[in-house]
Amino acid sequence: QKEVEQNSGPLSVPEGAIASLNCTYSDRGSQSFFWYRQYSGKSPELIMFIYSNGDKEDGRFTAQLNKASQYVSLLIRDSQPSDSATYLCAVNRGKLIFGQGTTLQVKP
Amino acid sequence: GAGVSQSPSNKVTEKGKDVELRCDPISGHTALYWYRQSLGQGLEFLIYFQGNSAPDKSGLPSDRFSAERTGGSVSTLTIQRTQQEDSAVYLCASSLRDGGGMNTQYFGPGTRLTVL
Numbered sequence: 465q466k467e468v469e470q471n472s473g474p475l476s477v478p479e480g481a482i483a484s485l486n487c488t489y490s491d492r493g494s495q496s497f498f499w500y501r502q503y504s505g506k507s508p509e510l511i512m513f514i515y516s517n518g519d520k521e522d523g524r525f526t527a528q529l530n531k532a533s534q535y536v537s538l539l540i541r542d543s544q545p546s547d548s549a550t551y552l553c554a555v556n557r558g559k560l561i562f563g564q565g566t567t568l569q570v571k572p
Numbered sequence: 573g574a575g576v577s578q579s580p581s582n583k584v585t586e587k588g589k590d591v592e593l594r595c596d597p598i599s600g601h602t603a604l605y606w607y608r609q610s611l612g613q614g615l616e617f618l619i620y621f622q623g624n625s626a627p628d629k630s631g632l633p634s635d636r637f638s639a640e641r642t643g644g645s646v647s648t649l650t651i652q653r654t655q656q657e658d659s660a661v662y663l664c665a666s667s668l669r670d671g672g673g674m675n676t677q678y679f680g681p682g683t684r685l686t687v688l
Contacts, residue, residue, distance in 0.1 A: 507663055507679040562615040
């Protein structure tokens with residue numbers, strides 16, 4: 465079992481819809497979690513981080529953390545074609561442990 | 573610029589040659605990290621520095637890989653006797669300080685290494 469698991473996708477959603485990206489992790493002691501976005505041929509860019517159970521909102525993005533169930537999710541509201549990218553979930557242990565990433569396709 | 577910079581952006585080398593990859597972290601960031609991303613693979617941790625020390629080298633794949641950091645700033649990742657399986661994008665990241673918590677890492681643009 466990988467330490468951080470993501471469905472590789474692709475996840476395809478129509479423009480304007482909500483995209484839901486999920487991530488599970490195996491180390492119950494993990495404290496903080498990051499979502500990065502990576503466009504093809506580019507380096508990862510930070511979207512947001514979360515460390516408390518519940519929801520954290522930033523613009524069109526909402527991160528959700530459930531430590532009891534060991535999953536983290538990222539919701540993107542009003543998805544735009546420019547959101548089409550690979551979304552990487554990472555567990556922070558000083559170093560980042562990344563999932564394989566989920567490819568999101570937003571179709572106009 | 574204010575971001576992490578890496579050089580070269582692309583490097584093509586022949587099998588068996590040595591290569592050096594450079595990373596300039598964000599000014600004031602004490603922690604520096606190297607990752608590798610191979611085609612179809614996820615991001616793989618290699619090594620991290622706090623200041624000039626490397627508390628965690630656990631991700632270096634073999635003794636052909638080494639890294640150093642000087643002056644608490646610039647870092648160099650050296651790959652000796654390169655092999656074709658070393659072909660990947662090498663990413664550097666920096667953060668304000670090390671450890672867990674909300675220590676956000678910011679990535680540079682990467683160096684794409686191709687070993688022929």
